[in-house]
Structures are given as C-alpha cells and as structure tokens.
Amino acid sequence: MDASTINLLRNGSESEVEEILRKFNEQNAKTFTFSDLSDDLKEKIAESLLKHMTQKLSPRAQCLCLQTIRLFSREKTRLGSLVSDDTLAVLMRLAGLEHYSRQGEEESGITIQLGDSEVTIEAQKCLCNLIFNSAQAQAACSKNGCVEGIVQRLKTYKDPDLQFDIKFFDMRLLFLLTALCADTRPKIRFELHGFTYMIEVIDLIVREAESRSEGLTDQEVDLCSEILKILFNLTVTVDRNNLDEEEDAHMMRLVCVLRDLLLCTTASKDKREGILSHTVNLLINMPRDCYEELLAPMSEGEMGGFENKEVEYDGKNMEAIVILLNFLHDRMDRVWDEPTKSLKESLTPILHCLCETCRANRSIRKFCRAKVLPPLKDEVKHLPEEGNTLRNRLCKLLTSPILEVKELAADFLFVLCKESVQRMVKYTGYGNCAGLLANRGLLLGGQGQGDYSSDSEDSDTEDYSNLAENTPCFRVNPVTGRFEEDKAKPWEGMTDEQKEYEAMKLVNAMDKLNRAGIIQPSTLGEDGRPVPVSHILELMENQPNIPANQSDEEDE
Known part of the structure; x- marks a missing residue:
C-alpha cells in the first residue's frame, strides 16, 4: 500500500475500504512478514482499521478489517498499536467478550453478546495470534476480562445454536492463556470453576456421541483435544499428593470421563490418534489413587461372554488399559516405520502413563504383566529383543540411544516384574537391563523400593521348566536371556602357566x-x-x- 491508498483507506467510503482490503488480503493470504511496509505505514493502516471497527460497519466490512489485522498479527515484532488496550478491547467486543465495571461497586462482570458469527470468529483468530506473539497481549488478556468471558460462554456450550468454530477458538484462546500466563491457571481452576465446566463439556460431547450410536465427529474431537490441552495446563503443576477432598473428587471425576473418552470411537483414524495422545498426556498428571476409575466392575453376565475374555481381569473391565497398550504398540509400529518420527516425542508419554498406572494400581499392573510378559515358553530360545511382541519391542528399547525412552521402557518392565532383579533378568537378559540396575544400585541383585503385594508363586511355568530339563546340553544365558548350547571353556586343556599368560594379555x-x-x-x-x-x-x-x-x- 502507498500513501494515497492508505489515505483512501482512512477517509474513503465503506465500499472503497472493502475493495482495498479485499485486494490486500488476497495478495497477502500467505504472508507472515510485511517487510515491504515500513513501521509508519503499517501503524497508519492499523489505526485506520481500528477507527473503522469502532464505527457501525456491515458484517462483511468488519470481517475484512479483522482479516487484515489477523494478517498483521502473524508478525512477532512490529505489532505496535495492535496490542494496545484499546485494540484488544475492540477485538474482545467483536468476539462477544466485553468487560464492564459496575459503577460504585468493586465487582466487575462480562457481557456476552454474539453478533455475526463470522465477525466473532475472525476477532477470536486475531486475539489468538496476538496472544501467541506478544507478551504484552498475554499480560493484558489475563487481566482485562478475556478469561472470565470465555469461561462465562463455556457455560452455554449446550446451546445447539452456538457454532462449533466459536467454541473451538474460545478453547484455543484459553489454551494459549493457560500455557503462556501461569497466573491464569489458579483463577480458572478455583475462582471461575472452569475446571469443572470443561470436564462437563467433554462428558456432554461423549454422551451425545453415544446417543447417536456413532463415533465422535472430527469437530467434536478437535474441541475435546483443545479442552484436554487446557486441563493439562491446569494440572501440570498440581501437587498430586496434597489435594483436599473436593479437588480429589474433581480428579476422580476427570479420570472417569477420560475413561469414557478412551472407549469412544472416532470418524477419522488420525483424529483418534490425536485425542488418545492428549488423553495420555493428561492421565500422567492425575493422582495415583484416581487410576482405579479407569476400571469398571463387570457384572456376572458380562464376565461370561466370550468377547469379554480379553478385557476382563479380576472381575473388572480393562478396556481402557487394552486401549493404552494398543496405543503403545501402534506408536512403536509408527516410529520404526517412519524413522524421521521423533522416538522421544512418540513413546515417552505413553510409557510414562503406563508406568504411573501400573505402579499405582495392582490390578492394572497384573493385567499389563499378563499382556506384556506372558509365561516364557519357546520364546526363551530367542533373544528377548527379537520378535514383534510388546516384550520384544520394549527389550529393544532398553538399548535405545534416546535416554528418556530407554529409562522409561526399563522402568515399565521393572514395575511389571515387581522390581525383582531376578525376574527382570529372566525376561530381558542381564545385558539389556544392566543400565537400569546400575542406576538403582541393584547390580548385586535384590529388590527395588516399590511397595508390592507379597502373594506370589514360582514363575517357571511347566513348559519353561520342561525345556530346561529336556535339553541338558542347553542352559539359559543370563546375559543374553535365552537358551544357548553349552560351549567348551576356552581354558580347558591349558596349563597354569598358559592360563596366567592369557590372563595378563587380557x-x-x-x-x-x-x-x-x-x-x-x-x-x-x-x-x-x-x-x-x-x-x-x-x-x-x-x-x-x-x-x-x-x-x-x-x-x-
């Protein structure tokens, strides 16, 4: 834009302004840095747009103004008046979130007014960009009523006339604020009770999907994913060991809803992957006594069905745990099929989640152990890391160059072994688990520090014992973890002098x-x-x- 165009933008008619902005927006739809515009010109354009948005314009003209602001807000610098209190106040008003103060009172409140939905959504997008790119906007929006307005509108999400995009960008705004402004977290959680409202929104979405006898739509998955990210931000710094009775009840309720979310199907496989990932991340933040809510008791009729044998254990429904184990298996398939995929990013959350749930809940641990470390039969003839079972793949991770992945995989297997060194060596081989044992001071054997039940029995199954008895020329090599043929000792037939000579060479x-x-x-x-x-x-x-x-x- 030149000076004459900017002058026309400032003083022209609405139709002339629309034409200028339409051309500019089309030309710069994929522009993220406006290096051809000087700071002065860009500031004049922004001021002109703000002036127009404070006047009565048609929704179409307002949308064009907001689209231009959204393009400018992509820049991380030179935001100028775009992050001023006046501009943010106008954007909040157009987004349907307006702060007001009652005269003569200290209290303040929020006016929720939805105008044209396209204008509302464009204003929300502008706020998202500005909050993401500007610390000034972050600080302002955490105090100017933006958070209160979003939580207030959150209560109306049952309204079928409220468009999905408005809900989605509300949650995107709240995610950015909770991620970038730590002081908004206690306000949302305790003062505004947003934690409870968001749990109920997810529950409402799941119940509606169940009533349709269909999976979650892509839009519902996107909205749930944004809410899960916010809940993660709200719980990531919580001291899980010092919750009062009310907070503990909220966490129990959340895990119960997360279980229902795990069991929901989705219309898209990719969307399923995404929502499972966010659910796993959030489960890591939950108090340990809440993991019981992942299990549901099974009735006597359900326990007898053939289709339930795979998910029933100790009278409880383990469907949610099966989904978590399958998610781990799928993630392992993906990282090995796609070498460019980050091993750390893909596997650490689900491994951490399984470690926490197994360490906290005896039924979950025993079920996972039955699935991951079934009784050794002919498998003992092969190296623990050879094959495609979960045990094989986890053993392969024990020698991964990614430290976090290696430690979490070892920790998961160690928990399944009730932190018994002998059992860990049996299933993984001493060479694979030596790093874990060294880090924990267990190279001399013994037991870890976990608090596990003592009721147990000999793990050598009949097949495993018979294999040892019927193959006298073979033995289990504790280093490799497999049956190997006995080999002649290299020093047999040597004199003492020869042995000493070879020892000194070594x-x-x-x-x-x-x-x-x-x-x-x-x-x-x-x-x-x-x-x-x-x-x-x-x-x-x-x-x-x-x-x-x-x-x-x-x-x-």
Whole structure:
C-alpha cells in the first residue's frame, strides 16, 4: 500500500475500504512478514482499521478489517498499536467478550453478546495470534476480562445454536492463556470453576456421541483435544499428593470421563490418534489413587461372554488399559516405520502413563504383566529383543540411544516384574537391563523400593521348566536371556602357566583401552553401583560375593 491508498483507506467510503482490503488480503493470504511496509505505514493502516471497527460497519466490512489485522498479527515484532488496550478491547467486543465495571461497586462482570458469527470468529483468530506473539497481549488478556468471558460462554456450550468454530477458538484462546500466563491457571481452576465446566463439556460431547450410536465427529474431537490441552495446563503443576477432598473428587471425576473418552470411537483414524495422545498426556498428571476409575466392575453376565475374555481381569473391565497398550504398540509400529518420527516425542508419554498406572494400581499392573510378559515358553530360545511382541519391542528399547525412552521402557518392565532383579533378568537378559540396575544400585541383585503385594508363586511355568530339563546340553544365558548350547571353556586343556599368560594379555589389553579413554573399568561399590577404578588390576581386589540367584517368584 502507498500513501494515497492508505489515505483512501482512512477517509474513503465503506465500499472503497472493502475493495482495498479485499485486494490486500488476497495478495497477502500467505504472508507472515510485511517487510515491504515500513513501521509508519503499517501503524497508519492499523489505526485506520481500528477507527473503522469502532464505527457501525456491515458484517462483511468488519470481517475484512479483522482479516487484515489477523494478517498483521502473524508478525512477532512490529505489532505496535495492535496490542494496545484499546485494540484488544475492540477485538474482545467483536468476539462477544466485553468487560464492564459496575459503577460504585468493586465487582466487575462480562457481557456476552454474539453478533455475526463470522465477525466473532475472525476477532477470536486475531486475539489468538496476538496472544501467541506478544507478551504484552498475554499480560493484558489475563487481566482485562478475556478469561472470565470465555469461561462465562463455556457455560452455554449446550446451546445447539452456538457454532462449533466459536467454541473451538474460545478453547484455543484459553489454551494459549493457560500455557503462556501461569497466573491464569489458579483463577480458572478455583475462582471461575472452569475446571469443572470443561470436564462437563467433554462428558456432554461423549454422551451425545453415544446417543447417536456413532463415533465422535472430527469437530467434536478437535474441541475435546483443545479442552484436554487446557486441563493439562491446569494440572501440570498440581501437587498430586496434597489435594483436599473436593479437588480429589474433581480428579476422580476427570479420570472417569477420560475413561469414557478412551472407549469412544472416532470418524477419522488420525483424529483418534490425536485425542488418545492428549488423553495420555493428561492421565500422567492425575493422582495415583484416581487410576482405579479407569476400571469398571463387570457384572456376572458380562464376565461370561466370550468377547469379554480379553478385557476382563479380576472381575473388572480393562478396556481402557487394552486401549493404552494398543496405543503403545501402534506408536512403536509408527516410529520404526517412519524413522524421521521423533522416538522421544512418540513413546515417552505413553510409557510414562503406563508406568504411573501400573505402579499405582495392582490390578492394572497384573493385567499389563499378563499382556506384556506372558509365561516364557519357546520364546526363551530367542533373544528377548527379537520378535514383534510388546516384550520384544520394549527389550529393544532398553538399548535405545534416546535416554528418556530407554529409562522409561526399563522402568515399565521393572514395575511389571515387581522390581525383582531376578525376574527382570529372566525376561530381558542381564545385558539389556544392566543400565537400569546400575542406576538403582541393584547390580548385586535384590529388590527395588516399590511397595508390592507379597502373594506370589514360582514363575517357571511347566513348559519353561520342561525345556530346561529336556535339553541338558542347553542352559539359559543370563546375559543374553535365552537358551544357548553349552560351549567348551576356552581354558580347558591349558596349563597354569598358559592360563596366567592369557590372563595378563587380557589385563594389558584392557589397560590399554582404559588409558585411551575407550572404556572405563569399574567395580561394584557397597551401594551396588559401579565405582570407576584407577588401574585395571583393582578389578581383582575386594570382589564382593554375589549371592546365588534365588528362585524366581511371580504374581498369582
């Protein structure tokens, strides 16, 4: 735009303004940086737009003004008057969120007025961009009544005449504010009771989908996903161990709704993936005693059905847990099929979620153990990481270069093994789990710190025991975790002098690698953790007596 066009934009008729803005918006639909406009020109355009929006314009003209502001708001700098209190107030009014103060009273309130829906949605989009790109806009909108207005309109979401896009961008605004302005979180959660309202909106959406006997529509999934992201922001800093009775009840209610959401189908497979991901993220923030709400008791009639055998355990419906395990399996398929996909981003949330639920709930842990670590039969003839079962894939992750993934996969398997070193070695092999044992000071064996039930029995199934008895030339190699043929010892037939000579050759080779910094020999300290040695010969001194493996124990 040149100076003459800007002058016409400022003083021209409504039709002339519309024509100018229509051309400008079409030309810059994909523009994110207006380097061809000087700061002064851009500011004059913004002021002209604000002037027009404060006047009585047709909805079409208002939309064109707002579209231009939305284009300008994409820039992270040079926002100028776009983030002023006056501009934000106008945008809030057009978005149907207007703050007012009662004269003579300290209280303030919100006026919700919905005009033309297209104008409302365009104004919401402008606010989203400005809040995302400007700390000034974030601070202003956290205090000028924007949050209160959104929560107030949240109460009207049952109204079928309220358009989906208005609900969606309301929640997008609230997500940005809760993500970028920490002080809005307690206000929404406690003062405005937005936490409860959002739970009920999700529940309403799920109930409507069930009444239609259909899955969630794409729009419903998008709205639920935005709400789940807000709820995550509201709960991410909550001390889960110090909740009062009311807060605990809200968390219980939320997990119950999340269970229903897990069981809902969706019209699109991609949308299903997205909403499961957000649900998993939110479950991580829940108090441990709330995970019981993921399970539902099964009636006697339901327990007898063939179709329920896969999801019934200990008289409880484990459908939600099956979905979480399937989600983990699908994520593993995806990251190996698509090497560019971030392994950390894909697997850490679901692994963390399963660790938390299994550690907190005995029934969930035992069910997951039956699915992930079934009794070893012929599988013991192969390496633990070979194959496509969940156990095989988790064992493969134990040597992943991604530290977070490796630790969470090890933690999940360790919890399923009731933090028993002997059992962990049996299912994964000592070589795969050595890192976990070293970090926890369990290289000498023993038990972890978890609080688990003591009722258990020998885990060596009949097939597993028969395999050991009927193959005398084979034994389980604890390092690799599989049956291997006994091999002749390399020092058999050597004289003592030859053995000593070979031993010194080995010591010298290890010392050379040590001095080159290629390896760091260590011995085991009293705490069961590796302690680096200064010379290779120290490995021969003060070796601890490693207790013989005790008989493996297993859940009932």
